[in-house]
Amino acid sequence: MQDVLESRGANAASGLTERQGAVLEQALRLLVDGGEKALTTAGIARAANCSKESLYKWFGDRDGLLSAMISYQASKVRTLDVSAGALDVEGLRRHLVAFARDLLDVLAGDVSLALNRLAIGQASREGSKLGHMLQERGRRQIGRRAGALLEAGRKAGLLAFDDAEEAYGALYGLVVSDWHLRMLLGEEPSEMKKGFSRRAERAVDAFLTLYGKKG
Numbered sequence: 401m402q403d404v405l406e407s408r409g410a411n412a413a414s415g416l417t418e419r420q421g422a423v424l425e426q427a428l429r430l431l432v433d434g435g436e437k438a439l440t441t442a443g444i445a446r447a448a449n450c451s452k453e454s455l456y457k458w459f460g461d462r463d464g465l466l467s468a469m470i471s472y473q474a475s476k477v478r479t480l481d482v483s484a485g486a487l488d489v490e491g492l493r494r495h496l497v498a499f500a501r502d503l504l505d506v507l508a509g510d511v512s513l514a515l516n517r518l519a520i521g522q523a524s525r526e527g528s529k530l531g532h533m534l535q536e537r538g539r540r541q542i543g544r545r546a547g548a549l550l551e552a553g554r555k556a557g558l559l560a561f562d563d564a565e566e567a568y569g570a571l572y573g574l575v576v577s578d579w580h581l582r583m584l585l586g587e588e589p590s591e592m593k594k595g596f597s598r599r600a601e602r603a604v605d606a607f608l609t610l611y612g613k614k615g
């Protein structure tokens with residue numbers, strides 16, 4: 401049930417139909433199970449029970465499909481639209497903790513690890529676009545949505561910062577630290593995941609200590 405709810409939320413956040421989201425889920429699963437070689441139009445169409453023509457219509461070429469996969473995965477990190485007038489200290493902390501926990505869950509998932517490992521493997525390949533896509537359609541997409549929450553916190557008089565991008569970078573660093581690199585290098589994530597809720601809370605509390613408006 402949780403997977404279904406996450407998929408529906410990702411569909412809504414990325415502007416996809418339920419059918420398109422289901423196709424991207426299959427494409428991501430193929431990537432995890434079979435690596436880059438499994439990402440063929442025929443293989444995805446077969447796994448998702450759709451036509452190759454539909455894939456081209458929805459996502460364009462292979463780069464378009466990869467871009468859609470990354471955006472879809474990034475949309476699983478939820479950030480709620482809130483107005484400054486609706487925020488108080490506890491509400492802001494609650495939204496930030498939910499964001500931090502989602503970020504940890506998504507980055508620690510086998511899909512995100514597979515995408516990042518593939519991008520690292522292609523980093524020295526001439527013409528490879530995957531690393532750039534992960535930055536633009538992944539981290540920066542998440543950052544823009546999180547930045548809107550931080551900006552609402554500033555307008556509400558709860559946060560103090562001059563540069564929203566810098567503030568988000570601090571939040572991201574506090575949440576993620578070095579554990580994502582350790583997972584990419586093969587460290588087993590199961591034990592780390594048990595502490596995600598506490599890690600999210602500690603990271604947000606540290607962020608609010610740094611950027612929370614005093615007085």
